[in-house]
Amino acid sequence: ALNQNVCDELIMIDLNEKRAEGEAMDLNHGLAFSHSSMKIRCGGYSECADADIVVICAGANQKPTESRLQLLQKNAVVFSSIVPKVVQSGFEGIFLVATNPVDIMTRVTYELSGFNASKIIGTGTTLDTARLRYLLGEYFEVDPRNIHAYVIGEHGDSEFVPWSQALLAAKPLKDVMRDNPKSYYMEELEQISDDVRCAAHKIIEAKGATYYGIGMSIVRIVRAILQDENSVLTVSVRLRGEYGGKKDVFIGNPCIVSANGAKRILELKLTEQELQKLDNSCTILNDNFKKLKL
């Protein structure tokens, strides 16, 4: 956020106040080398009152052997001690959730806050989509910004790439592959999709946690909100009857993000097989949410 000068004021709240203090000091020491005059400090919940966005990234992270879903019960307890205090402050902005399992934690934020669903966004599959575009850019030797492909569904083991919707610029990837049958193979695309799914595990095994990709993803979403960009991002949003009547579940799907939060969900024209994969993700998220003791 500091490097990209995305906001005027950044206040960090952490159960471990000393850590927040240390982070604020450390960041402030970088101000002289940035293009920002951002005010950065640690603070308390009362200061959420006039904030535009509250980003929640507090809570337990995965050990190398854990899945995101295994964090659910303990992070729900963490959210019970955060969301009501933010609401009590008089906060009327947008909640942006990154804590895992992010789709269910976004739904928990919705339930605990009583806010309109459009004002509750999870990072969803924004990071997975960025990972996918990077890998596809390498594979097709093209700028990732010209790859229009998405990871959708749960930010987790059931996420998937709807290849029927993937484009290189304006050309469907399946046509690019058909025109170059000796260069590109579907099995290799499936391997890329597996690599995206396993990326977090690999990084956690190597360095304990993922930081930069998610940091960049959060800042991208924050910018879309603060600058009222109407940008399409694969955030976690509450479905309202899309995909054959799916409702209530928060899940990663392309959505137009503006100053008012999740402005419009873009329902994709999925194949039958892709719809089944989405259905599977919704079932996993719904079942785990129902098991939760809030």
Ligand SMILES: NC(=O)C1=CN([C@@H]2O[C@H](COP(=O)(O)OP(=O)(O)OC[C@H]3O[C@@H](n4cnc5c(N)ncnc54)[C@H](O)[C@@H]3O)[C@@H](O)[C@H]2O)C=CC1
């Ligand atoms: N959605 C995504 O793509 C990603 C999500 N994550 C998730 O973000 C979460 C945090 O991960 P890390 O930053 O690596 O963990 P971390 O351990 O470095 O930081 C978590 C912080 O939360 C604080 N905290 C714990 N309980 C709290 C409470 N009740 N109130 C206020 N603060 C509290 C801790 O004191 C700690 O400073 C995890 O759930 C992780 O899985 C991490 C990376 C990517």
Ligand SMILES: CC(=O)C(=O)O
């Ligand atoms: C930790 C996590 O969810 C990620 O990096 O994808």
